Amino acid sequence: MEPLTVVGSLNSLAAIAEYVMxxxxxxxxxxxxxxxxxLAVDEIATNIILHSYQxxxxxxxxxxxxxxxxxxxxxxxxxxxxxxxxxxxPTPTDLDQPLEQRQLGGLGxxxxxxxVDKFIYERVGxxxxxxxxxxxxxxxxxxxxxxxxxx
Amino acid sequence: xxxxxxxxxxxxxxDLAGNVDANTALTIQEKVLPLAQTGxxxxxxxxxxxxMSSAGLRVLLLLYRQVSAKDGRIVLVGLSEEIQDTMSVTxxxxxxxxxxxxxxxxxxxx
Numbered sequence: 624m625e626p627l628t629v630v631g632s633l634n635s636l637a638a639i640a641e642y643v644m645x646x647x648x649x650x651x652x653x654x655x656x657x658x659x660x661x662l663a664v665d666e667i668a669t670n671i672i673l674h675s676y677q678x679x680x681x682x683x684x685x686x687x688x689x690x691x692x693x694x695x696x697x698x699x700x701x702x703x704x705x706x707x708x709x710x711x712x713p714t715p716t717d718l719d720q721p722l723e724q725r726q727l728g729g730l731g732x733x734x735x736x737x738x739v740d741k742f743i744y745e746r747v748g749x750x751x752x753x754x755x756x757x758x759x760x761x762x763x764x765x766x767x768x769x770x771x772x773x774x
Numbered sequence: 775x776x777x778x779x780x781x782x783x784x785x786x787x788x789d790l791a792g793n794v795d796a797n798t799a800l801t802i803q804e805k806v807l808p809l810a811q812t813g814x815x816x817x818x819x820x821x822x823x824x825x826m827s828s829a830g831l832r833v834l835l836l837l838y839r840q841v842s843a844k845d846g847r848i849v850l851v852g853l854s855e856e857i858q859d860t861m862s863v864t865x866x867x868x869x870x871x872x873x874x875x876x877x878x879x880x881x882x883x884x
Binding site (some may be wrong): 628633634636640654655658659661662665666669672673718719720721722723727728730731734735737768 | 785793795796797825827829831832835836838839842855856859862863864865868869
C-alpha cells in the first residue's frame with residue numbers, strides 16, 4: 624500500500640487505525656485477527672507518541688508502511704525518537720493479581736507483542752523500526768491442514 | 775467518543791459510544807471517575823464501543839479502584855468478543871461482573 628506519514632500526536636491514532644484496517648481488509652484477514660493487528664499497531668504508536676516524542680520534548684512523525692508478501696501482511700512503523708526496543712520490556716508479572724494491586728502501565732507493549740504472529744524491533748540509522756507480521760492463514764486452511772495431518 | 779450518563783435512584787448508567795484509545799481515554803476518565811461516589815452502583819454500557827486499547831484498561835482499572843474505595847458496585851454491559859479477549863489475556867475479565875444486556879446488568883446490580 625501507499626505509505627502513511629502522520630505527525631507524532633495522539634490525534635493521529637485514528638488515521639493510523641484506519642490505515643491498518645484498510646491493509647487488513649486488503650489482506651482479507653478475519654475480524655479477530657484484524658482487530659488484534661490494529662491493537663498491536665495502536666499500542667506501539669501510542670508508546671512512540673507519548674514517550675519518544677511528547678515526554679522527550681521533541682516533535683517528529685511516524686511513517687507507516689503496509690506490505691503484502693506471499694505469506695503475511697507486514698506493517699512497519701518508523702520514528703526518529705531515541706533508541707527504544709519494546710521487546711526488552713519485562714513481561715508484566717501481576718496479571719493474576721487483584722486489580723487493587725496492579726501497576727498502571729506496561730500492558731500496552733505486552734498486548735502489542737502478543738497480538739501478532741511476529742514482532743520485530745530494529746534500529747536503522749537514526750530511526751526505530753517496529754514491524755508486525757500477520758499470516759494470512761484463515762481458520763479454514765488451518766482446519767484443512769490439521770485434517771490432512773491426520774490422514 | 776460520546777459519553778452520556780443517567781442516574782436513577784442509586785444506579786448510574788454510563789453510555790459510551792466510540793473507540794477507546796489513548797486519545798479518547800483521558801476524556802472518558804475525567805467524565806467517568808467522578809461518577810463513582812459513595813455507595814453508587816454503576817452500569818457501564820459498552821455495546822457501542824467497537825475498540826478499546828490498554829488506555830481503556832487503565833480507565834477501567836482506575837474506575838474499579840474508585841468504586842471499591844467508595845463501597846460501590848460496577849457492572850459492564852455489552853462487551854464485544856474482541857474487548858473480552860483483551861480483558862481476558864490481561865487478567866481483567868475475572869475481576870469485573872459483565873452482562874450482555876442493560877436489563878441483565880441491572881439485575882446483577884440489584
